[in-house]
Amino acid sequence: MEFKELIRARRSVRGYESAVDHGDLVAILREAQQAPSWKNQQTSRCYAVESPEVLGKLRGALPAFNQNSSANAALVVTTYVKDIVGFGTDGPVNEIGNGWGAYDLGLHDAYLILAAKDHGYDTLIMGIRDASLIRETLGIPENEEIMSVIAVGTRRTEPSERPRKELDEVARFF
Numbered sequence: 226m227e228f229k230e231l232i233r234a235r236r237s238v239r240g241y242e243s244a245v246d247h248g249d250l251v252a253i254l255r256e257a258q259q260a261p262s263w264k265n266q267q268t269s270r271c272y273a274v275e276s277p278e279v280l281g282k283l284r285g286a287l288p289a290f291n292q293n294s295s296a297n298a299a300l301v302v303t304t305y306v307k308d309i310v311g312f313g314t315d316g317p318v319n320e321i322g323n324g325w326g327a328y329d330l331g332l333h334d335a336y337l338i339l340a341a342k343d344h345g346y347d348t349l350i351m352g353i354r355d356a357s358l359i360r361e362t363l364g365i366p367e368n369e370e371i372m373s374v375i376a377v378g379t380r381r382t383e384p385s386e387r388p389r390k391e392l393d394e395v396a397r398f399f
């Protein structure tokens with residue numbers, strides 16, 4: 226898909242017919258790895274959940290509305306390893322601290338959802354989730370910050386309009 230078309234076609238979808246194919250998911254995660262990161266530290270991590278048994282447990286960490294929205298899709302939990310990106314030998318290099326790890330993960334996840342769209346799938350990033358339950362279910366180590374759960378699958382429902390602000394409101398040119 227042409228890039229301009231791809232970024233317009235990518236939408237948050239809240240109704241899925243089926244989960245992403247395993248081989249496609251591997252390709253999507255590899256493409257997401259091409260995202261830039263601080264000093265190429267690559268602290269973003271993915272926990273891809275496809276098995277019905279683990280999916281059942283993981284869905285328990287989502288509120289009902291996100292469970293409904295992501296039903297039938299595969300789920301990818303994304304995390305970053307803390308205290309590396311944005312840190313030097315003497316601690317944080319500036320006021321952002323671990324915010325830089327979150328920044329890198331956001332870039333990674335942006336690549337992930339665009340790569341998924343390019344492979345013909347839709348996605349939903351879910352920030353409303355129970356991180357403690359996810360950690361326990363997937364055995365995620367304490368040195369990783371759990372950020373999002375991303376549904377990946379084929380769409381059943383069409384997304385509603387989500388207009389963007391006027392550029393003047395969000396950007397200034399000097």
Ligand SMILES: Cc1cc2nc3c(=O)[nH]c(=O)nc-3n(C[C@H](O)[C@H](O)[C@H](O)COP(=O)(O)O)c2cc1C
Nearest residue numbers: 235236237238239291294350351352353354384387
């Ligand atoms: C960090 C983040 C967290 C989000 N969490 C949720 C969520 O928990 N549930 C949900 O339905 N949508 C969630 N969304 C989706 C946003 O609502 C959506 O991206 C926004 O309304 C713009 O719509 P679009 O993605 O279709 O362009 C989240 C998006 C982001 C980037």
